[in-house]
Every structure is written in structure tokens, then in C-alpha cells.
Amino acid sequence: MLSRTRIPLPLQVALAAVAGAGSFVVARVVCTLARDHIHAIPFAAVLLTVVLLFARALGILFALPVGTAAILAYDWFYLPPLRELSEATYTLLATFLGMAVIVGTVATVTSRRAVAAERARGDMAEVQASLRRLALLIARGEVPGRVFEAVTREVRDHLGSDNATLVRYELDGTTTELACAGRPEPAVPEALIRHVREGGRAFRLDATAAGVPVVVNGRLWGMFSVGSAESQLPDDTEARMSEYTELVATAVADAQSRAELISSRARIVAAADEARRKIERDLHDGAQQRLVALALRLRTATHDGDKPGEVAEIGADLMTVIDELRELSRGIHPAVLSDSGLRPALRALARRSPLPVEVDVRLDGRLPQPVEVGAYYIASEVLTNAVKHAGATVVEISVKAEDDCLHLRVHDDGAGGATFAGGTGLLGLKDRTEALGGTLDVTSPAGAGTTVTARIPLEPGDGGRDAQAAIG
Incomplete structure (x- = not known):
């Protein structure tokens, strides 16, 4: 359709006026020739059909002057009384054609504005839907890589460009293509x-390539680039991309916060574990060794006959203290966990429990130390809660490795009602689990027991490292 081409509107108006004048000349000749050979009604139908074809092909701007000129020619040169061209008829013809062109122009401009407004509303709805999808990804805490890929696809689809690329600026002056x-x-x-x-x-490098910066926390972090090899990018490309770059900045800032939180939690847990191991070493290498030496000396004195009864009693007391210190050392960091792994450690935990404990561990070989330590302390704390607070009669502990994660489940048949805010240490277990990149859930309906499930990646901390790698 001519009215939809890139021809400027003033030139289209001039062409419409010329088309109207030309159609009058043609219609006059046709009417003169057909006047004595074709009935008026079929001939009028033919004229109307031609006008409709013009409207279909060229739009209202051309159809109105062409139709007006054709009707005037039909009236003046086909239907009696016939007219002769004079100054008055030319004036009337010019008036009608001018009015037809004016009405056609107004109708065309109004129609184009309505179409543009409707298209803008459609584009806005698409943009809002696109932004909602991306915001949902960010809110769900998806890893930055997936967010970057999704944003890049949405930018390309929204702009209709051939390609869209997200680039990160590195501190050494290089760049990394992220999506x-x-x-x-x-x-x-x-x-x-x-x-x-x-x-x-x-x-804008040229008509086919443009870039928009991505700024995170006041620092230039990277850029979005779009390109179109076969057509020119729209003039508002940069403005339309700005909303997406803000989302990328939000995702990066969120990923930075999560990575820093994971790192800080990991440092806290690692420091706590190291403190326990230090206490264990101090007890084992210090107090225990001195007490053992003292006990041996007392036993030696007993054999020498120097107050054998009293010395023997002291020696027995000292051995009791040694046993207590050993138990304390095991509670801080059980040696069996370090030496033999999670399966023997959980079985030893079950043997020491005053409640019956059923242990089902399905593991092949050893796991990373942070995973084993985390799983052991989760099971130990939940078992302690069951003994002290739940009034349970039996506890079930099951462990398996699946989908690159350790799945731990501890269930008791106690009173239930356990919550993270209940002061039972569950919140600390949740923090410990999340520090390892995992999740911990508690299901504890009143009167129906408590089930604690933990999911710990076998490579703890990967979420934080992935976030740091993506955000730079």
C-alpha cells in the first residue's frame, strides 16, 4: 500500500490531488464512450468497484479524490442533462477535489496515529510482560548466568534485531562475553x-550496531550490544534497552549480595569448625596427655606400696576425668568422622543416643569434609532436639547422594510443633546449610512428629563461586 511506504505525507497529498484530476479525465472519456451503450446502473456499479479497489490498494487518501472525481464525471458526462466544461465547472471540480483531499488527509493522519498508539500499547504490554518474566527470575534467586541469557533473549526479541550480546568489562581492560x-x-x-x-x-557505531552501558552501584560494569545486519536499528533503540540494562544491574547487585552473604556464612562456619578442632587438639595434646602421664605416675606409685589405696583411688578419678574429656572431644569434633567418614560417625551417634535410632546411609566412599561435617552436626542437633524436647520414642536418619547433592532426612515420632523461631537451634542449622549452598526444611505438624530434610551440594559453595564468576 502506497500510504504505508516511506513517501512523506505532503508528497502523498500532492499525488492524491493529481490522481483525482487524472481520474476525472479518464472517467469523462469512459463516460462519454459508454453513455449510449451501457445501462446507468451497471455502469455505476463498475465505477464504485473501481473506487473500492483504489481504497483497498492505496488507502483512503487516494480513494476519496479518485471517487469524487469519478462521481462528478459520471454525473456530468453520463447522466442528463450533460454539462460542458466551463470556469464554473472547473471551480466546482477543484473545490470537490480539494475537499476530498483534505478529508482523506485528516482520515489518514488519524488512522496512522491510532495504529501507532495501538502498536505502542502492544509494545508496552510486551515490554511489561518481558520485564515481569525477568524480574521473577531475579526474585527466585536464579544464578546470574541464567538471568543474563534470559535478558539477552528478551532484548533481541523486543527490538527485533539480528543479535544481542551482554559484555562485562574486566579490571585488566579486557572484556568477557556473558550471553x-x-x-x-x-x-x-x-x-x-x-x-x-x-x-x-x-x-551508536553505525545504523546497524548500538551499545548501552550497564552501571552497577555507580560503577561501569559492562554493556549491552545489539546489531542488525540487514536493516537499520530504530531511532529509539538505546532508550528501549535502558529498562533491560537496569534489570541486569539489579541482577548483578543481587548476585553480589548473595555471593558476599554466602562467603561470609562460609567463613563463619569454617571459623567455628576450626575453633572446635583447635579445642579438640588442645584437649588431646594438652590436658589429656598431662592427665595420662599423671595417672601412670600414680599407678607406678601404687606398685611401689606408697599409700596404695589412696593413690589407686586418685588414679581411678583421673581416668574418669580422661573419659569425660574424651567424650567432650568427641562432641566437639568426633574423631570417627575425620577418620572413617559420615556413615560410621552417624552409627556411633546412634549408639550413644538414649533413644532408638534407625540409620540408613547409602553412600559410596567419602564426601568432601565440609559436607560430612555439616551433615553430621545437622543430624546430631536434630537428634538432641528429639531427645530433649520432642518426647519421641524413635528417630530415623537416612542419607543418600543423588543429583550431585547429599540428601539428609531426620524424622522423629514426637510431639511436633518445631519451628525456626522455637529456640531449638534449627535456625543455626539453616544458616550452616545455606552457607554450604544448600537448603534445610522443617515439617513439624503438632502431634505428628518432626521431619528435617537437608540438601547439600557435594561441591559446597559453588553457588557463590558461580555468582562471583558471573558478576566479576
Whole structure:
């Protein structure tokens, strides 16, 4: 359709006036020739059909003057009384054609504005839906890599470009491509990367490539680049990309916060574990060794006959203290866990429990030390809660490795009602689990027992490392 081409509107108006005048000339000749050969009604139907075809092909701007001129010619040169062209008829013809062109122009402009407004509403709805999808990804705490890929796809689909690329600026001056969507294209032009980096603002390299900076916490973090090899990018490309770059900045800032939180939790847990191991070493290498030596000396004195009864009693008391210290040492960090792994440690825990404990461990070989330590202390704390608070009669502990994660489940048949805010240490277990990149859930309906399930990645901390790698 001509009215939808890139021809300027003033030129279209002039062409419509010329078309109207030309159609009058043609219609006059046709009417003169057909006047004595074709009935008026079929001939009028033919004229109306021609006008409808013009409206269909060229739009209302051309159809109105063409139709007006055809009707005037039909009236003047086909239906009696016939007219002769004079100054008055020319004036009337010009008036009608001018009015037809004016009405056609107004109708065309109004129609185009309505179409543009409807298209803008549709684009806005698409943008809002796209932004909602991305915001949901960020709210769910998806890893930055998945968010970057999703944002890049949405940018390309929204702009209709051939490709979209997300680039991160490194501190050493290099760049890293984090995500790319669209047709396989050469790398982002170095000139575009340099201009955005140096200027810190949107830059258009040419009609087919544009870049928009991504700023995180006041620092230039990277850029979005879009390209179109076969067509020119819209003039508002940079403005339309700004909402997406803000989402990327939000995702990066969120990932930084989560990575820092995971790192801090991991440091706290590691420090606590190291403190326990230090106490264990101090007890084993210090107090225990001195007490053992003292007990041996007392036994030697007993054999020498120097107050054998009293010395023997002291020796027995000292051995009792040694046993208590050993038990304390096991509670801090059981040696069997370090020496033999999680399965023997949980079985030893079950043997020492005053409640019957059923242990089902399905593991092949040893696990990373942080995973074993975390799982052991979760099971130990939950078992202690069952003994002290739940009034349980039996506890079940099951462990298995599946999908690159350790799955731990501890269930008791006690009173239930346990919560993270109940002062039973569950919140500390949750923090410990999340510090390892895992999750901990508690199901404890009143009167139906308590079930604690923990899921710990076999490579703890990968979530934090992935976030740090993605955000730089």
C-alpha cells in the first residue's frame, strides 16, 4: 500500500490531488464512450468497484479524490442533462477535489496515529510482560548466568534485531562475553566496546550496531550490544534497552549480595569448625596427655606400696576425668568422622543416643569434609532436639547422594510443633546449610512428629563461586 511506504505525507497529498484530476479525465472519456451503450446502473456499479479497489490498494487518501472525481464525471458526462466544461465547472471540480483531499488527509493522519498508539500499547504490554518474566527470575534467586541469557533473549526479541550480546568489562581492560542471542555473528565491534567504556553512555557505531552501558552501584560494569545486519536499528533503540540494562544491574547487585552473604556464612562456619578442632587438639595434646602421664605416675606409685589405696583411688578419678574429656572431644569434633567418614560417625551417634535410632546411609566412599561435617552436626542437633524436647520414642536418619547433592532426612515420632523461631537451634542449622549452598526444611505438624530434610551440594559453595564468576 502506497500510504504505508516511506513517501512523506505532503508528497502523498500532492499525488492524491493529481490522481483525482487524472481520474476525472479518464472517467469523462469512459463516460462519454459508454453513455449510449451501457445501462446507468451497471455502469455505476463498475465505477464504485473501481473506487473500492483504489481504497483497498492505496488507502483512503487516494480513494476519496479518485471517487469524487469519478462521481462528478459520471454525473456530468453520463447522466442528463450533460454539462460542458466551463470556469464554473472547473471551480466546482477543484473545490470537490480539494475537499476530498483534505478529508482523506485528516482520515489518514488519524488512522496512522491510532495504529501507532495501538502498536505502542502492544509494545508496552510486551515490554511489561518481558520485564515481569525477568524480574521473577531475579526474585527466585536464579544464578546470574541464567538471568543474563534470559535478558539477552528478551532484548533481541523486543527490538527485533539480528543479535544481542551482554559484555562485562574486566579490571585488566579486557572484556568477557556473558550471553549472546540471535544469529551467529562476529564478535562485538571493538570500537563500540571502547566508545561505551570510555564515554560511559550509549553509543551508536553505525545504523546497524548500538551499545548501552550497564552501571552497577555507580560503577561501569559492562554493556549491552545489539546489531542488525540487514536493516537499520530504530531511532529509539538505546532508550528501549535502558529498562533491560537496569534489570541486569539489579541482577548483578543481587548476585553480589548473595555471593558476599554466602562467603561470609562460609567463613563463619569454617571459623567455628576450626575453633572446635583447635579445642579438640588442645584437649588431646594438652590436658589429656598431662592427665595420662599423671595417672601412670600414680599407678607406678601404687606398685611401689606408697599409700596404695589412696593413690589407686586418685588414679581411678583421673581416668574418669580422661573419659569425660574424651567424650567432650568427641562432641566437639568426633574423631570417627575425620577418620572413617559420615556413615560410621552417624552409627556411633546412634549408639550413644538414649533413644532408638534407625540409620540408613547409602553412600559410596567419602564426601568432601565440609559436607560430612555439616551433615553430621545437622543430624546430631536434630537428634538432641528429639531427645530433649520432642518426647519421641524413635528417630530415623537416612542419607543418600543423588543429583550431585547429599540428601539428609531426620524424622522423629514426637510431639511436633518445631519451628525456626522455637529456640531449638534449627535456625543455626539453616544458616550452616545455606552457607554450604544448600537448603534445610522443617515439617513439624503438632502431634505428628518432626521431619528435617537437608540438601547439600557435594561441591559446597559453588553457588557463590558461580555468582562471583558471573558478576566479576
